[in-house]
Amino acid sequence: MFEHGVAGTTVEDVQRAARVSASQLYHYFKEKKELVLAVVEHQIDEVLEAQQPLLSRLDSFEALQTWCDAIVALQEQRHCRGGCPIGSLASELSELEPEARDGLAAGFARWEARIRAGLQTMRERGKLAPEADPARLALGLLAALQGGLLLTQVRRETPPLRAALDMAMGHIRSFDAIRN
Amino acid sequence: MFEHGVAGTTVEDVQRAARVSASQLYHYFKEKKELVLAVVEHQIDEVLEAQQPLLSRLDSFEALQTWCDAIVALQEQRHCRGGCPIGSLASELSELEPEARDGLAAGFARWEARIRAGLQTMRERGKLAPEADPARLALGLLAALQGGLLLTQVRRETPPLRAALDMAMGHIRSFDAIRN
DNA sequence: GCAAAAATGGAGTTGACAATCCAGAAAACG
DNA sequence: CGTTTTCTGGATTGTCAACTCCATTTTTGC
Numbered sequence: 001m002f003e004h005g006v007a008g009t010t011v012e013d014v015q016r017a018a019r020v021s022a023s024q025l026y027h028y029f030k031e032k033k034e035l036v037l038a039v040v041e042h043q044i045d046e047v048l049e050a051q052q053p054l055l056s057r058l059d060s061f062e063a064l065q066t067w068c069d070a071i072v073a074l075q076e077q078r079h080c081r082g083g084c085p086i087g088s089l090a091s092e093l094s095e096l097e098p099e100a101r102d103g104l105a106a107g108f109a110r111w112e113a114r115i116r117a118g119l120q121t122m123r124e125r126g127k128l129a130p131e132a133d134p135a136r137l138a139l140g141l142l143a144a145l146q147g148g149l150l151l152t153q154v155r156r157e158t159p160p161l162r163a164a165l166d167m168a169m170g171h172i173r174s175f176d177a178i179r180n
Numbered sequence: 181m182f183e184h185g186v187a188g189t190t191v192e193d194v195q196r197a198a199r200v201s202a203s204q205l206y207h208y209f210k211e212k213k214e215l216v217l218a219v220v221e222h223q224i225d226e227v228l229e230a231q232q233p234l235l236s237r238l239d240s241f242e243a244l245q246t247w248c249d250a251i252v253a254l255q256e257q258r259h260c261r262g263g264c265p266i267g268s269l270a271s272e273l274s275e276l277e278p279e280a281r282d283g284l285a286a287g288f289a290r291w292e293a294r295i296r297a298g299l300q301t302m303r304e305r306g307k308l309a310p311e312a313d314p315a316r317l318a319l320g321l322l323a324a325l326q327g328g329l330l331l332t333q334v335r336r337e338t339p340p341l342r343a344a345l346d347m348a349m350g351h352i353r354s355f356d357a358i359r360n
Numbered sequence: 361g362c363a364a365a366a367a368t369g370g371a372g373t374t375g376a377c378a379a380t381c382c383a384g385a386a387a388a389c390g
Numbered sequence: 391c392g393t394t395t396t397c398t399g400g401a402t403t404g405t406c407a408a409c410t411c412c413a414t415t416t417t418t419g420c
Contacts (some may be wrong), residue, residue, distance in 0.1 A: 021370060022369080022372075022408090023369065094334050101334060105334045144320070150323070154284050161323075163316045167320030170354070
């Protein structure tokens with residue numbers, strides 16, 4: 001579903017990939033929609049888990065930059081194929097499956113919360129100026145990431161993603177309590 | 181297709197909306213794919229045309245801010261339903277229809293070029309510092325817009341879009357040649 | 361060890377949708 | 391006018407994918 005989109009993936013495709021028969025799938029998932037909801041939850045967990053190591057210690061500008069660089073490197077490794085596993089689902093399902101949208105909104109909220117927590121820590125430790133708003137900065141950074149991934153996916157090259165993340169980082173760095 | 185996605189729109193739906201019979205559609209469009217490509221081109225023109233008035237005179241920070249505000253107002257008016265007409269197509273079609281991806285990449289390029297032209301003008305007129313890179317700033321701004329629209333669509337509220345655009349504007353303002 | 365329950369394979373059904381076909385109407389052209 | 395070309399409506403077809411059904415196997419609980 002990540003590769004071909006939800007609509008572009010048949011239940012039979014899933015059967016083949018999972019080496020499982022139709023009755024099994026429909027035994028555990030009432031209908032395709034339910035399977036899709038499970039995929040949504042799975043992808044959210046997957047993404048957050050994959051980022052856990054870097055996200056859990058976002059406490060310095062270097063750590064933030066390392067995180068950004070890792071994302072760019074990952075897209076490069078994928079030859080810019082596929083955008084964000086969560087973002088792609090969000091775009092495809094938001095207007096189509098209200099339940100999926102709820103789940104995706106919750107997923108983004110969790111992601112955002114982790115970034116916010118990191119920025120909060122930085123502010124508490126005096127690295128980030130007191131007037132910086134971690135919530136808004138985290139939201140902006142996440143948005144820049146999503147937009148950058150989309151443009152990178154369409155253009156099949158990483159500069160858009162870099163530009164977006166550099167812009168977000170530049171803005172966050174403008175709240176550097178030490179340099180300023 | 182903007183409302184329900186490409187996959188969620190049947191050719192019959194299009195027939196009904198256009199008050200046209202099957203043979204007519206297939207007379208002018210060989211297959212659904214061709215119709216989709218036409219939609220892609222149409223949406224790109226539509227978006228660029230709608231923004232033309234504000235995009236054509238992006239020559240000051242006020243003009244940039246006015247443009248951003250207009251986008252937020254539009255999404256508010258739509259109750260945050262539907263993201264960017266181009267971005268949504270891009271996300272759905274990038275991995276599925278190479279031809280559509282090409283068209284969408286070109287569309288984004290045109291959009292980006294207009295923003296870049298505005299920033300370029302600002303730099304030439306001395307409003308933007310010489311070290312500012314209009315190309316990268318335009319790319320970053322467009323990415324922030326796309327990401328902001330996506331998050332806003334999923335959450336059904338405008339703050340994410342505002343946060344993203346404010347972040348981008350903040351970064352661009354940091355190159356204000358007069359204030360700094 | 362046996363009965364009840366859960367799980368499984370895979371063929372089969374149903375419905376929907378993309379695409380076709382053809383008969384007839386309108387336009388174009390000389 | 392007449393003929394040729396283009397256009398149009400709507401019924402039809404073929405395909406494909408979601409979902410069901412039932413006979414069989416495996417597991418569970420006593």
